[in-house]
Amino acid sequence: MEKIKLRLYQLAMILSLISLMLTLVSSGKQREFFYIAIYASIIGLALEYKSLTLRPFTIAYPILLIGLVNLVWYMIYEYQSEGLNIYSDYLGASKKLILASILVFYIDRFKSYIEKATFQRYFLFASAIGFMLATGYGLWQASQGMARVEMAINRATVSAYVYSVLSLAFVYSLYLQQNVKLYVVAGLTILLSYFVILLTGTRAAMGLYLLLAIVLTLYHFRKIHLKSTLIFFCIVAGIVIVSYKPLIAPKIAQTQTEVEKYQKGIDRTSLGARFSMWTVGIQNGLAHPLGQSLENREKWTRDYIKNGHPHLATALVYIKVHLHNELIEKFSLQGIPGLAVLLFFFVSIIAYALSNKNGLLLATMLLLLLYGLTDVILLSSEALIFFMVLFALSPPFSQTKNR
Known part of the structure; x- marks a missing residue:
């Protein structure tokens, strides 16, 4: 029986790693491996029922809570008019979150089945393959003349969000190997990733990726060697100089123009529509x-x-989808209860990451929070599955001793 339990845990872990690898190259296969991993974890939990405990805290709890709140809201406000058979982003997201919490709980509770160093090597291998596949796909799309590379997700913004987090996950796993040559690989990965992110044309990722890469590096090493830092920034400066005119300058000009138009009462722009939606x-x-x-x-x-606010009219174009801000979207539909649960989700997991010295989980949550200020990540099927799988795989990265 013990051997069966071990094999089930390994199966759930391997399926999760495969789902992670396929995120940006095959959304359908990513989803399939995600659900099979959940089925394996359900069977594993059934076999482990005698040893299940609710303590200590696990990040599965806030994930489950936010999924249940989505489901309760749907049953109260939407079920009467739609029923369970009509497609709904919130219903779909609630089911994924609830099921994902099972996977997260299982992998977290029984992580003693696999040695931390062994798992980190597996993760390094999986994240490396996922990163190379996504990067190659993105560069190929760019070579074919695609204005904004989008990989397999077919939405450039969501692809940029997922790609940036996948890149930092790979970088962090390289840091943990404590090898000078791999540190160089990590630096080159950051530079290549930033170039691909520029090709997506996603302003949030362009502005936040390097900042979070620096935060993650400082968090892990606690100190940075001056010579290595100077070399890194020189290379970054070179990429920015080469990319400035074709990729960066148009986005800066677009941002300035859209802000000026909004101030004049014109909101039919990307930023202007967001300002109207948030209001x-x-x-x-x-x-x-x-x-x-x-x-x-x-x-x-x-x-x-x-009744007096015609300058916000573009908000109606997107009102049936979402309001391009995670917090405001929750507040507008689920009121104070939904907003409070969402804040608990972010705060509790970030606090858990800090207390357990888990750099991977911390960087992932910070980017999810920051990207959520201009988009709604937790309603996107591909992005939601990606983040849930990464949450499930993050507990073995904690640098504190298992309790």
Whole structure:
């Protein structure tokens, strides 16, 4: 029986690693391996029922909580008009979160089945393959003349978010090997990743990736050698100089133009639409502190814009999808309860990462939080599965002793 338990745990781990590798090259296969890993973890938990405990804290709890809140909200506000058979982003996300919490709980609780160093080598191998496949795919798309590379997700922004986190996961696993040659590989990975991110044309990733790479490096090493730092920044400067005119300057000019237009009351731009969505989202939340349905949000927003706020009209284009801000989206539909649970999700996992000295989990959560200020990651199927798999694989990276 013990051998069967061990094999089930190894199976769940391997399937999760394969799902991670395939995120940016095959969304369908990524999803399939994710669900099979969950089935394996359910069987594993059934066999381990005698040794299950709720303590200590695991990041599976806030994941489960946010999934349950989504489900409860859906059953209260949407089920009456749609039923369970109609596609809903929130219903789909709630099911993925609840199931993912099982996988996270299983891998976290029984991580003693595999040695930490062994697992970290497996993760290094998987993240390296995933990174190389995604990078090769992105560069190939660029060579074919694609204006914004999007890899397999077919949405350049979401691809950039996932790619940046996958890159930093690979970089962190290289750091843990404590090998000078691999440190050089990590530096080159950061530079290549930034170039690919520039090709996605995603401003949030362009602005945050290098910053989080620096934070992760400082967090891991605690100190940086001056010579290595100077070489790194010189190479970064070279990439920025070469890429500035064709890739960076247009985005800066676009941002300035969109801000100026919004100040003149024109919101039919990428940034202008976001500003309008955030404004009406906050107003929706204030008007419905206990939540409301998607249909009611749209109706209330139409009335709000009609009655004295015509400069926010572009918000109606996206109101049926989401409001491009994780916190405001929650507040506008689930009110104060939904916002409080989402904040608990972010704060508790970041605190867990800090207390357990888990650099991979910390960097992942910080990017999820920061990207969530301009988009809604937890409703995107591919991104949600990717982050949940990465959460499941992160506990063995804690630098504190197992309790």
